[in-house]
Amino acid sequence: MSDASGTAESLFTYGRLQRPDMQLDMFGRRVAGIDDALAGYRLEWTDGVDDGLGQPSSGDAHPILRRTDDPLDRVFGKVLLLTADELDAADEYEVSLYRRASVVLASGRRAWAYVSA
Secondary structure, three states: OOOOOOOOEEEEEOOHHHOHHHHHHHHOOOOOEEEEEEEOEEEEEEEOOEOOOOOEOOOOEEEEEEEOOOOOOEEEEEEEEEOHHHHHHHHHHOOOOEEEEEEEOOOOOEEEEEEEO
C-alpha cells in the first residue's frame, strides 16, 4: 500500500494493531503483516492508561516496548505497510504512554514503532 507519492510507511506492531478487527476499525481494511523482530527492546505490560481523550481505558493490560540495548532482548511482531494517512490514524489511536520512534528491525528494514514515552 502506498500513498499518492508512491511510498509506504512501515509500522512494526506487537499488540492490538495486529488484530484484523482493530485494523478494520482504524484503517478501513485488513493489512497483511510481515513477520519481523526488534532487538534491544523487551515487551512489558501496563494497565489502565489514558485513552488519549482524557478518559481511562478499560483497565486492560497494554503492551509497551522498553529499550534495553541488550541484543539478547527481542520482541517479535509484524510490519504493516501503511499510507501516511493510516499512520496518522495509528498516531491518533496511541495513548500518551507511547511515542513513535524510528527503529531498525532484525530484517534490516527501518520501521516506525510505538515505544515507551
